[in-house]
Amino acid sequence: MRRNYKKENLPVDKIRKFLEPGPIVLVSSRWKDETNIMSMGWHTVMEFSPSRIGCFITGANHSYDMIRKSRECVINIPTVNLLDEVIGIGNSTGTQVDKFRKFKLTPEEADEVNAPLIKECYANFECKVVDESLLRKYSFFILEVVKAHAAVYPKYPTTVHYRGEGVFMISGKNISKVRKFKPQNL
Amino acid sequence: MRRNYKKENLPVDKIRKFLEPGPIVLVSSRWKDETNIMSMGWHTVMEFSPSRIGCFITGANHSYDMIRKSRECVINIPTVNLLDEVIGIGNSTGTQVDKFRKFKLTPEEADEVNAPLIKECYANFECKVVDESLLRKYSFFILEVVKAHAAVYPKYPTTVHYRGEGVFMISGKNISKVRKFKPQNL
Structure with a gap:
């Protein structure tokens, strides 16, 4: 089931919560x-x-060269309803298929980068590559988020987290411990 | 409630699941x-x-200098029963308190590093700093796990995941999608 998330701009310094x-x-x-x-x-x-954001993407991925050459990408947050697409996308390569078409995902124009947003995802963070110094040795990109979009509802997306060996953890319940925090540590 | 986890050695290339x-x-x-x-x-x-493992630790943390000078640390995985300790540890500084004593945690001798393991945690990964080239610009340590210990039971720990603003997500149920994966992508 696809969700039609209504999104708003999110201050880029708030993306960490997702x-x-x-x-x-x-x-x-x-x-x-x-x-x-x-x-x-x-x-x-x-x-x-x-x-x-720092992220590890090896040269074995077709996306590696595309991100390195364009110096841009979008980080999209899928929710559990897209889990089969997440796996299918991981199983296939962009050298052979158009993944937007194959997985029936909708590319949307971004504001600050040429890379497309994925409409069906809960949030979309437009990124520019700002440091490539660890690329050759560690395949590690350092990105700066220049624009962020996130759904208004629900407050927290039900995300999927990989445990290896084909097993995913689905994000569970939330506990607020706000009263235990020093304000500057929130 | 403290758990007395029975641990075994874990191959270091398997730590990603945690x-x-x-x-x-x-x-x-x-x-x-x-x-x-x-x-x-x-x-x-x-x-x-x-x-x-790559990790971000700023110079504002007392641990920064300790890890930089010793070139070692241990990454310990706490479970939800230690959530109040996790917050208390984040709220206090090692310049003023002995955190093992204050939070009644037990230091155990590691095998390959001098830094102590935390006995009450589900898993412990002994690490050496292997690259400091991003330290000054990004406070980013690159560590190599040289020895790993993990509880035998339960198979997956109930971990806590920070959502910002004082809210934690507790790890939820698991879904196996192993049959959807290409074997080489597991």
Whole structure:
């Protein structure tokens, strides 16, 4: 079942609330006339202002060259209803199929980058590559989020988290511990 | 409630199953006669063989200097029963308190590093700092896991994942999609 998320702009320094819990994301890219999507689980927030993300993408992925050449991509947050698409995207390569078409996903124009947003995802973070110094040695891209869009409802998406060996953890219930935090640590 | 996890050695190339879903971890360190613990949510798997982890730790943390000088630390995986300790550890600084003592956690000798394991955690990954080239610009440590210990039961720990604003997501149910994967992508 596809959801038609109504989205608003999200301040880029707030994206950590969606990435820090460790969801599988879909990375969309565009180079010349071609678009592509890959599934990715190896990423981390690196700073919130400027809003930085680090992520591991090997040269074995068709997306690697597309992101390296265009110096842009979009990090999209899929929810559990897209789990079969997440797996299918990971199982196939953009050298052979048009993944937007094959998985019936809708590319939308981004505001700050040429790479397309994936409409069916809960949130979309437009990114520019800002540091390639770890690319050759570690296949590690450092990205800056330049624009972010996130659904208004629900407040927290039901994300999927990879446990290896074909098993996914579905994000569970939330516990607020706000009163236990020092305000500056929230 | 504390759990007395029975642990076995885990091949270091298998640690991703515990880190990739994005849990909050506790980082323990030792420098000279002092030990310390910090709570950390900004980390990613970077490779499984060699087993590499990248993590963001700023100089504002007392642990930063301890890890930089000793070039070692342990990544410990706490479960939800330690959530109040996770928050308390994040709220306090090792310059003022002995966190093992204050939070009644038990330091155990590691095999390959001098930093202590935290006995009460589900898993413990002994790490050496292998690359500091992003430290000054991004506060980003690249670690290699040299030895790993993980509980035998339960198969998957109930971990906590930070959503920001004082809210934690508790890891939810698992779904096996193993039959949908290409074997080489598992």
